[in-house]
Amino acid sequence: MIRSAIAVAAISLISGCVTPSQMLVNPQGQLMRCSATGWGFIGAPLAQQSYNKCVSDLRAVGYLGVEEAGATGILISLTEPTTAHIITVISNSPAADAGVLVGDRIIEVNGQPVASAVMALQLMFGRKGETVSIKVRRDGEEKPLTLVRTSRAALGIAPQPR
Numbered sequence: 001m002i003r004s005a006i007a008v009a010a011i012s013l014i015s016g017c018v019t020p021s022q023m024l025v026n027p028q029g030q031l032m033r034c035s036a037t038g039w040g041f042i043g044a045p046l047a048q049q050s051y052n053k054c055v056s057d058l059r060a061v062g063y064l065g066v067e068e069a070g071a072t073g074i075l076i077s078l079t080e081p082t083t084a085h086i087i088t089v090i091s092n093s094p095a096a097d098a099g100v101l102v103g104d105r106i107i108e109v110n111g112q113p114v115a116s117a118v119m120a121l122q123l124m125f126g127r128k129g130e131t132v133s134i135k136v137r138r139d140g141e142e143k144p145l146t147l148v149r150t151s152r153a154a155l156g157i158a159p160q161p162r
Contacts, residue, residue, distance in 0.1 A: 018044040020051040024063040025152070027125035028118070031066070032058055062125070070128030070149025071157055074100060076117045084120035086136070090155050094147040101138065108135035128152075 021035035034054035038047025073093020077085045084106035089095045106114050109123035110133050124132050128151045135144050 018047050020048060022051075022055055023066045024055070024058050025066050025069050026061075026063050027122040029157070032063060034058065062122075064125075064127065066152065068127050069152055070126055070130060071152045071155050072100075072124055072132060072147045072149055073155055074106075074124070076106070076120055078117050081116055081118070084114050084117045090157075093155055094150055098145040098147045099143075100134075100136065100145060100147075104136035104138050104143075106134050107137050107142065109133070 017037070017039045019035065019037045021033060023031055023033050025031050034051055036047035036050040036054070038044045038050075071093070073090035073095040074086055075088035075090075077087045086100060086102055086104045086106065089100050089102055106120045106124075108114055109120060112123060114120045114123065124134070126132065126149055128149050131146060131148050133144065133146050135142055137143075
C-alpha cells in the first residue's frame with residue numbers, strides 16, 4: 001500500500017506536461033510563434049524557460065502579442081520603397097473613419113517625417129486603443145489625421161486567439 005502511494009506520487013512528479021504558446025507579430029505583419037513542450041520535473045520548467053526567452057527576445061526587437069497589437073486599416077505599397085503610398089484602406093477601419101483615401105501618401109507619423117514604406121509601417125505599429133497621428137499628402141495638400149488603433153482581429157487581419 002505504501003509502495004503504491006509512493007509510486008503514484010513519483011509518477012505525478014515526473015509526468016506533468018506544459019506547452020506554453022504565444023503568437024507575436026512585428027510591424028511588417030510577420031507572425032512568429034513561441035512555444036515549447038516539456039514533461040516531468042525537469043522538462044516542464046525547461047520548456048517554460050525556453051518559451052519565456054523566446055517571447056522576451058522577440059519583444060526586444062519590436063514584436064507584440066497578436067492579441068495586443070493594433071491596426072489602422074492602411075495597407076502600404078512595398079514596391080515603392082522611398083514613399084508610403086496607400087494602396088488599400090479597409091472599410092470600417094480607423095483609417096476609413098479618419099478619412100484616409102487610397103492614393104494618399106503618408107509623409108509624417110506622430111510628428112516624425114516618413115522616408116520609406118517600411119518606416120511608415122514601423123512608426124504606425126503599436127497597441128490597440130492607442131492613438132497615432134499621421135499627415136498625408138493628397139492632391140498637393142497636406143492633411144493631418146488622427147487614428148485610434150483597433151484590434152487586428154476586428155479588421156480580419158489576425159488569427160483569432162485560442
